Amino acid sequence: xxxxxxxxxxxxxxxxxxxxxxxxxxxQYTLVRDKYSATKADLYLALAYAVRDVLVDRWLDTQQSxxxxxxxxxxxxxxxxxxxxxxxxxxxxxxxxxEWQTALKEMGINVEELxxxxxxxxxxxxxxxxxxxxxxxxxxxxxxxxxxxxxRYEYGMFRQKIEQGRQLEEPDHWLRNGNPWExxxxxxxxxxxxxxxxxxxxxxxxxxxVCWVDTQDVLAVPYDMPIPGYRNxxxxxxxxxxxxxxxxxxxxxxxxxxxxxxVAAKNAAEHITMVLYPNDASENGKELRLRQQYFLASASLQxxxxxxxxxxxxxxxxxAEKNCFQLNDTHPTCAVPELMRLLMDxxxxxxxxxWDITSHTMAYTNHTLLPEALERWPVNMFGRLLPRLRDIxxxxxxxxxxxxxxxxxxxxxRERRMSIVEEGGEPQIRMAYLAVVACHSxxxxxxxxxxxxxxxLFHDFFELWPHKFNNKTNGVxxxxxxxxxxxxxxxxxxKRLGESWRTELSRLQxxxxxxxxxxxxxxxxxxxxxxxxxxxxxxxxxxxVEFDPTAMFDVQVKRIHEYKRQxxxxxxxxxxxxxxxxxxxxxxxxxxxxxGGKAAPGYMMAKRIIRLVTAVAEVVNHDxxxxxxxxxxxxxDYRVSAMxxxxxxxxxxxxxxxxxxxxxxxxxxxxxxNGAITIGTLDGANIExxxxxxxxxxxLFGLTAEQVEAARGHYDPAAIVAADADLGRVMHLLESGHFxxxxxxxxxxxxxxxxxxxxxxxxxxxxxxxxxxxxxxxVAYRDQxxxxxxxxxxxxxxxxFSSDRTIQEYNREIWKLAQVxxxxx
Ligand code: IMK
Numbered sequence: 015x016x017x018x019x020x021x022x023x024x025x026x027x028x029x030x031x032x033x034x035x036x037x038x039x040x041x042q043y044t045l046v047r048d049k050y051s052a053t054k055a056d057l058y059l060a061l062a063y064a065v066r067d068v069l070v071d072r073w074l075d076t077q078q079s080x081x082x083x084x085x086x087x088x089x090x091x092x093x094x095x096x097x098x099x100x101x102x103x104x105x106x107x108x109x110x111x112x113e114w115q116t117a118l119k120e121m122g123i124n125v126e127e128l129x130x131x132x133x134x135x136x137x138x139x140x141x142x143x144x145x146x147x148x149x150x151x152x153x154x155x156x157x158x159x160x161x162x163x164x165x166r167y168e169y170g171m172f173r174q175k176i177e178q179g180r181q182l183e184e185p186d187h188w189l190r191n192g193n194p195w196e197x198x199x200x201x202x203x204x205x206x207x208x209x210x211x212x213x214x215x216x217x218x219x220x221x222x223x224v225c226w227v228d229t230q231d232v233l234a235v236p237y238d239m240p241i242p243g244y245r246n247x248x249x250x251x252x253x254x255x256x257x258x259x260x261x262x263x264x265x266x267x268x269x270x271x272x273x274x275x276x277v278a279a280k281n282a283a284e285h286i287t288m289v290l291y292p293n294d295a296s297e298n299g300k301e302l303r304l305r306q307q308y309f310l311a312s313a314s315l316q317x318x319x320x321x322x323x324x325x326x327x328x329x330x331x332x333x334a335e336k337n338c339f340q341l342n343d344t345h346p347t348c349a350v351p352e353l354m355r356l357l358m359d360x361x362x363x364x365x366x367x368x369w370d371i372t373s374h375t376m377a378y379t380n381h382t383l384l385p386e387a388l389e390r391w392p393v394n395m396f397g398r399l400l401p402r403l404r405d406i407x408x409x410x411x412x413x414x415x416x417x418x419x420x421x422x423x424x425x426x427x428r429e430r431r432m433s434i435v436e437e438g439g440e441p442q443i444r445m446a447y448l449a450v451v452a453c454h455s456x457x458x459x460x461x462x463x464x465x466x467x468x469x470x471l472f473h474d475f476f477e478l479w480p481h482k483f484n485n486k487t488n489g490v491x492x493x494x495x496x497x498x499x500x501x502x503x504x505x506x507x508x509k510r511l512g513e514s515w516r517t518e519l520s521r522l523q524x525x526x527x528x529x530x531x532x533x534x535x536x537x538x539x540x541x542x543x544x545x546x547x548x549x550x551x552x553x554x555x556x557x558x559v560e561f562d563p564t565a566m567f568d569v570q571v572k573r574i575h576e577y578k579r580q581x582x583x584x585x586x587x588x589x590x591x592x593x594x595x596x597x598x599x600x601x602x603x604x605x606x607x608x609x610g611g612k613a614a615p616g617y618m619m620a621k622r623i624i625r626l627v628t629a630v631a632e633v634v635n636h637d638x639x640x641x642x643x644x645x646x647x648x649x650x651d652y653r654v655s656a657m658x659x660x661x662x663x664x665x666x667x668x669x670x671x672x673x674x675x676x677x678x679x680x681x682x683x684x685x686x687x688n689g690a691i692t693i694g695t696l697d698g699a700n701i702e703x704x705x706x707x708x709x710x711x712x713x714l715f716g717l718t719a720e721q722v723e724a725a726r727g728h729y730d731p732a733a734i735v736a737a738d739a740d741l742g743r744v745m746h747l748l749e750s751g752h753f754x755x756x757x758x759x760x761x762x763x764x765x766x767x768x769x770x771x772x773x774x775x776x777x778x779x780x781x782x783x784x785x786x787x788x789x790x791x792x793v794a795y796r797d798q799x800x801x802x803x804x805x806x807x808x809x810x811x812x813x814x815f816s817s818d819r820t821i822q823e824y825n826r827e828i829w830k831l832a833q834v835x836x837x838x839x
Pocket of ligand 1: 343381382459677
């Protein structure tokens with residue numbers, strides 16, 4: 015069958031006329047618009063469809079070559095994929111940005127303006143979801159047969175508005191204007207069971223067979239999104255599942271004459287994929303969330319097994335050799351009992367055989383140590399919703415307890431500690447323990463985090479199975495986070511090092527030799543200046559605050575969480591304000607402080623911290639004394655596309671979590687790549703960032719993770735405040751209502767949290783060393799030549815933090831995939 019290639023079939027680059035034809039064809043025949051009626055949104059869509067055509071050729075080729083090569087595959091299963099915008103990234107990865115710029119310019123159209131039309135795909139909360147997106151980019155770039163499986167939420171991460179200094183949440187109906195990047199695949203719809211009970215029926219073979227019956231079923235319909243590699247012809251797949259009602263469900267109800275009930279039931283089914291839960295690093299225990307998790311796990315596994323049986327029939331002898339499931343935290347851990355169920359109940363395997371396959375194919379990544387984020391599901395809820403899975407989990411646990419008692423005879427305390435089922439008033443399933451028991455690999459996301467997992471959360475398991483545990487320090491994709499978001503820096507680097515750094519980031523080391531070159535430093539500085547100008551325009555537009563681009567840009571953007579200590583940052587700003595008011599502003603380094611991030615809607619303290627930032631900003635920005643010295647802005651609706659403007663423009667990157675609490679961080683890496691200097695604690699990947707950059711090029715402060723642990727029980731914040739005049743004045747400003755004259759008591763909960771001897775985040779303990787480190791940063795900034803040198807050294811040393819390096823480690827040590835070339839390019 016002849017294939018219709020959208021790019022010229024002789025392999026030649028398409029001409030401007032080719033591109034214009036394709037663009038206009040989509041404008042007219044896909045969107046039914048002409049030049050008179052087309053809006054900017056239509057022009058964006060026409061370009062997106064034209065680019066998609068090129069992706070489709072490579073996509074079909076890639077998937078075909080995976081099939082014919084009988085390649086081993088990985089499935090990255092995640093409740094979150096924080097993809098952001100796709101068009102600019104596709105143009106860069108296809109190597110077609112310049113051609114399109116030229117072609118559309120001839121038609122009077124500016125490509126950059128069209129890119130701005132795209133709505134972010136915000137199907138994630140923060141680092142965990144964005145990591146999944148960076149990993150997909152690296153897998154495609156490394157030609158690895160990796161498919162992402164996730165949920166197609168109708169509503170992604172809420173849009174944050176700030177009104178009267180407070181966070182308002184608005185629904186993110188991201189699909190309203192259609193999504194040109196998704197292809198619905200109704201032919202691969204699968205059926206998901208909920209509720210009902212297990213029936214035991216004797217089979218023809220004399221064995222007992224389990225049937226899960228009287229269930230309420232929901233359909234899972236897949237939507238595929240293309241994931242292009244960087245200029246290599248590979249296009250991988252992100253498959254997202256949408257819930258739909260079954261037809262017969264409707265029919266039964268309709269036949270009974272209850273039209274409205276039928277429509278309501280249809281709605282209930284579709285609710286499963288309606289909305290992303292907006293909690294980052296904290297669980298909420300809602301039944302709908304468990305439904306979402308099982309829905310994702312079951313749909314994805316059924317999809318993989320269908321493809322396997324299509325090719326190999328019922329012969330599963332090589333299944334474990336050919337497939338690997340990487341679980342992004344415990345959220346998709348229902349995949350463990352679900353694979354057991356499918357292999358036993360649907361494919362006739364015995365326990366041992368099914369367990370062998372399950373444990374050899376499943377791998378688990380942990381993303382937090384915070385106890386409030388560790389998922390537990392009541393055994394009863396599990397039994398109601400997924401009775402067959404509950405039975406399988408209990409059997410896994412019974413066999414595991416047997417193993418524990420063999421290794422540690424007579425140790426009931428051990429068994430209690432290690433049991434997957436936490437006993438108590440309401441017995442709970444500990445999903446992290448289930449994952450560790452079932453998976454052959456368990457990894458943390460930074461060296462310190464992986465070490466703490468072995469020493470604390472999973473210590474017993476580490477003693478039992480040391481070989482399972484490993485570290486994979488996170489990374490971020492340099493295609494989006496440098497090439498696409500920082501074109502000025504990229505072309506400056508290209509002129510000295512060539513273009514290969516985009517796929518071999520350690521080549522940035524070559525920048526070190528130019529740090530001594532005065533002309534190069536001036537160019538580097540000019541790039542930063544232009545990027546700061548761009549950010550200042552965004553801040554003026556979205557916050558109504560004027561940032562002077564010659565001031566130091568001091569930036570903290572991330573989810574609002576007490577452990578991330580935005581509060582410590584605000585205390586420092588209040589301290590600077592207090593110094594200005596006291597006339598202590600000789601040799602001042604002008605500073606613009608930007609804070610952004612969303613608070614989970616039910617997280618009252620996080621919302622109060624946002625209120626504090628906006629209240630302090632109001633006072634500081636309107637006091638004539640601070641003019642030219644200090645500005646503070648809270649940026650509303652922090653998201654992927656905002657970070658693309660922010661990270662190229664930062665001078666100082668705030669990574670100030672309480673040591674031992676931030677598993678890794680990934681924003682820290684984006685800032686470093688773009689030449690920001692980090693002020694940070696010895697937490698997560700900060701430790702490795704400092705190792706790479708060198709301690710002279712990093713502003714370190716704060717207690718170590720060990721010291722934080724040791725402080726437990728004898729922490730006396732009141733004494734710290736009493737002994738530190740600066741902190742005392744800051745606390746006094748807070749307590750006296752200086753920032754909340756018309757709302758007395760507004761910040762009392764914050765004052766109490768700081769003064770609480772049980773404050774887990776030790777804000778007061780780190781205040782002094784933080785202020786001192788900030789002072790060193792301010793002094794360093796006054797030596798612009800020295801600062802630029804530090805900036806260059808940071809970018810030069812950021813090679814380790816490419817997600818290409820991370821994925822190569824996953825592949826070498828866990829997945830063991832062969833690279834597969836789609837077609838020569
Ligand atoms: C985050 C961690 O908090 C970050 O430190 C880390 O860089 C990132 O994951 C990627 O590894 C969301 C989470 C989580 C645990 C649970 C939930 N850990 C992270 N986000 C719901």
